Amino acid sequence: MPEAQLRELQRTPHFRTCNNVTWMICCQDFMAYLGEWKPENFENREAFVEAMSRQSDFSTIRWLWPEDETTPHFGEMVIHVFRCLHCDRLRAVNDST
Numbered sequence: 001m002p003e004a005q006l007r008e009l010q011r012t013p014h015f016r017t018c019n020n021v022t023w024m025i026c027c028q029d030f031m032a033y034l035g036e037w038k039p040e041n042f043e044n045r046e047a048f049v050e051a052m053s054r055q056s057d058f059s060t061i062r063w064l065w066p067e068d069e070t071t072p073h074f075g076e077m078v079i080h081v082f083r084c085l086h087c088d089r090l091r092a093v094n095d096s097t
Contacts, residue, residue, distance in 0.1 A: 024082040024091045031082035031091060039072045051092035
């Protein structure tokens with residue numbers, strides 16, 4: 001990662017996590033942190049799976065939002081969502097509270 005991007009990340013406000021969630025990267029740059037999302041923030045299950053698939057295994061994804069259900073059950077999980085500044089892709093990571 002170029003030094004200028006690392007300095008920019010150091011200036012960025014931190015967000016709280018229980019499991020030291022790392023800042024997501026896409027298109028060789030740090031992504032923008034959008035915040036903690038609730039189930040209603042995701043358009044549908046496919047959008048959730050796409051966002052989570054880069055960071056979580058599919059057993060975790062199926063547990064958080066089973067294929068046969070219309071709404072997820074995050075329970076005590078927090079979903080941190082990031083957006084790529086270049087390609088607009090969403091990525092998400094789950095964190096226990």
